[in-house]
Amino acid sequence: MQLDTEVRSLKRRDLEELLLIAKVHYPSEPWLSLDYLRERENQALVKLAIQSSKRLLGGVIVRQGKRPNVWLSLMVIDRNFGRHGLGEKLYTTMERELPTGTVVWHLLPDNKAFKPSENFLLKMGFERSGELKNYFGPRKNVVAFSKKVR
Numbered sequence: 347m348q349l350d351t352e353v354r355s356l357k358r359r360d361l362e363e364l365l366l367i368a369k370v371h372y373p374s375e376p377w378l379s380l381d382y383l384r385e386r387e388n389q390a391l392v393k394l395a396i397q398s399s400k401r402l403l404g405g406v407i408v409r410q411g412k413r414p415n416v417w418l419s420l421m422v423i424d425r426n427f428g429r430h431g432l433g434e435k436l437y438t439t440m441e442r443e444l445p446t447g448t449v450v451w452h453l454l455p456d457n458k459a460f461k462p463s464e465n466f467l468l469k470m471g472f473e474r475s476g477e478l479k480n481y482f483g484p485r486k487n488v489v490a491f492s493k494k495v496r
């Protein structure tokens with residue numbers, strides 16, 4: 347399947363649709379709500395959407411952390427359109443908006459369910475940069491990934 351997609355700025359009015367896309371990936375995560383997305387969108391350094399024929403297929407939100415670090419706050423692609431290069435297109439477009447030398451960070455829970463996410467980050471050039479024990483509660487460890495933009 348060859349999809350004609352366009353990357354554009356993510357708007358506040360996209361967030362309800364983006365939430366539905368994200369909920370398919372994270373059906374039982376209590377933190378994932380419209381308020382969460384609005385807060386992230388509000389703090390965004392870069393926010394982009396990917397669409398095809400005006401249908402929203404995914405989005406990315408990056409926020410500023412302690413300089414020069416930035417956080418990949420949300421990166422999600424409609425599961426029905428997975429593995430067609432949309433995530434890579436959205437991520438690489440986003441990265442071009444960041445100054446050279448910026449370090450992008452992301453935390454993933456250290457469990458098998460997040461293996462595809464880890465594969466994606468590694469494919470985008472991230473490295474495993476450390477582990478944080480009990481970060482999301484008892485025995486809920488996370489792995490930190492980082493990438494320096496060149």
Ligand SMILES: CC(C)(COP(=O)(O)OP(=O)(O)OC[C@H]1O[C@@H](n2cnc3c(N)ncnc32)[C@H](O)[C@@H]1OP(=O)(O)O)[C@@H](O)C(=O)NCCC(=O)NCCS
Nearest residue numbers: 371421422423428429430431432433434462463465466469
């Ligand atoms: C991770 C995610 C963004 C990937 O989007 P996508 O459009 O399917 O990704 P792409 O088609 O551009 O894939 C790029 C590479 O990522 C890796 N990858 C993506 N999905 C994968 C999966 N399900 N299993 C294994 N590797 C995967 C592969 O290396 C892939 O390259 P390849 O297809 O040439 O092997 C999407 O699955 C998603 O929204 N997941 C839930 C949220 C998330 O994990 N976000 C990323 C962490 S911030």
